[in-house]
Amino acid sequence: MTTLTSSLPLCAPPPARLRRMADDLGMSVILSAWSAVLITLVDGRPAELYQQLVYAICIGVVGMLVLDSVRLTFWDDPVRRRRLMLPFLALLILMAPVAHYLGCMLGGLLLGAGWPDLSGYPKRMHVQMILLTLLGISATFLIIVNRERMQRIQAERGEARARAEAVERQALQAQLRLLQAQIEPHMLFNTLANLQGLIAIDPQRAGTMLDQLIQYLRATLGATRAETVALADEFAAIDAYLGLMTVRMGARLAYRCHLPDALRRARVPAMLLQPLVENAVLHGLEPKVEGGEVRVEASARDGRLEIVVRDTGLGLESGGQKGGGIGIATTRERLRALYGEHAALELVPAAPQGALARLTLPLEAA
């Protein structure tokens, strides 16, 4: 039923229709005033301009009041419009003398001239004016309809542009997410090699490692689909990744993750932290002979979520980490696309050694 009623023009929101009507009447006032000026100039009797104005405006307003109400009531539906074309044309022609007659009466009243003498209406001179009225209301009508069509086209174009922008933004988002969700082949093959080794040496640990690999892959590959995840899930993925890396690097890697219970359900963009943690391990700790520690901590501050990834690795100066690399750049772009100025990622040297990535973004509860 909703589709049926909503297609009926009667159900268009009245304020919109009243506003359109007011707009149209304004237009008809302007055009009537112009025609009054024109008639006065042709007649060559400038003294009568005021009277002409009042009459012309009255005629125009009366005519458009009727025609526009009919138009707004029955004309909006394109199917009906075609069917009602002829009757409407007849109404338009009929309205010319009516509008002229009523307009003259109204004008006479307004000017205080009393009831104008319209006995024997229409006289010869009236016929001219009626034709002129017909011309005037037809012209006004055409202008109004055209103006509405232009407005509609502009609105549609604006909507289309907005839609295209939204699609573009979404595409950018998806692309950035895909970039972040890329699994480094080196990481995957090394992990599989470790797994292969563990199966022979320590099957139980191999099972644990396989679980971690599954969790890591699920989080990483799933991120290409999901927009946001609960912070607890993001931390679980990081935990799996760091678990894998600890098996691989042995005593060279230690890690700690701290997520307060209150923040477990906070929503964050999928795969937001992973690249930062991978950066810390791959560029900070893996190339460092003695290894080190990664710490990931989340906290809430003034309604904002702050996540810090700190490592005791080689730091920003050495290695391929100057400026942070692809992972950092992609994360920054994602934050900008998602939050504009309301999120930030800074990468600074940590004391006494290593690097620190601090992520701040609006705290969004589930």
Added chain:
Amino acid sequence: MNCRALIAEDEPILAATLARTLETLWPGLEIVASAPNGIIAVEQALALRPDVLFLDIKMPGRTGLEAAEELLERWTDDQPFPQLVFVTAYDDYAVQAFERAALDYVLKPVNAARLARTVERLRERLQERLAGRQADGFERLVEQMRAILPPQAAPLAQQQPLSVIRAAVGNVVRMIRLQDVVYFQASDKYVTVATAEGDALIRLSLKELLAQLDAGRFCQVSRSSIVNLDHVASASRDPMGKLALSLRGRQDRLRVSPLFAHRFRQM
């Protein structure tokens, strides 16, 4: 035939796995040590003199390639150079380079059949070496390594070629004209600028420096040194069989890595 092998691999499980697989494939092989990074790998290789050296490419301290380069430079001729096998997880570029240079490599995760073929080839070569039918393969290895080393860095277009070296000597900054530089020698974080009038230090990596030097006049002669050819008087072998350069205006001699020795062969 008993053979000795050294495994250089930073991931302990992978090192253990490679050792186990080798044990079953090559019962006569003794794994003398397992080095957890590139620096220890070089030191242990020099100390233990293995017949075979398995080098992981991605290691902290030195990559497998860097470790091999350093070993070629520091190896003394009293013992045959080890057979090298590179180990890599996934690296298109490196694998293609190894293929081109016909260097031995195995991929991780290690495939037993593939490793068996490598073992077969290693045993053949070691047998031939033992029988004296072939030299220790040092020259061949140098050629192979040279093929995979990146070419000398071309001067960067946007970078102004250096004309003067500003070097600290105590509290003074000495301005050294490039033609007065005899050689550059890298050590830790610094590069020593050697001239006829003495040495000075600059803080720049050898690689950065090389990119700003005229390749026609300055020539890399080892992992850690660049020489000004205008100042080279002669090249000769020392009693250890190592090539070294005599320099005009200086008493010291500059060692040339086997990898760059071809630049000083007679015409």
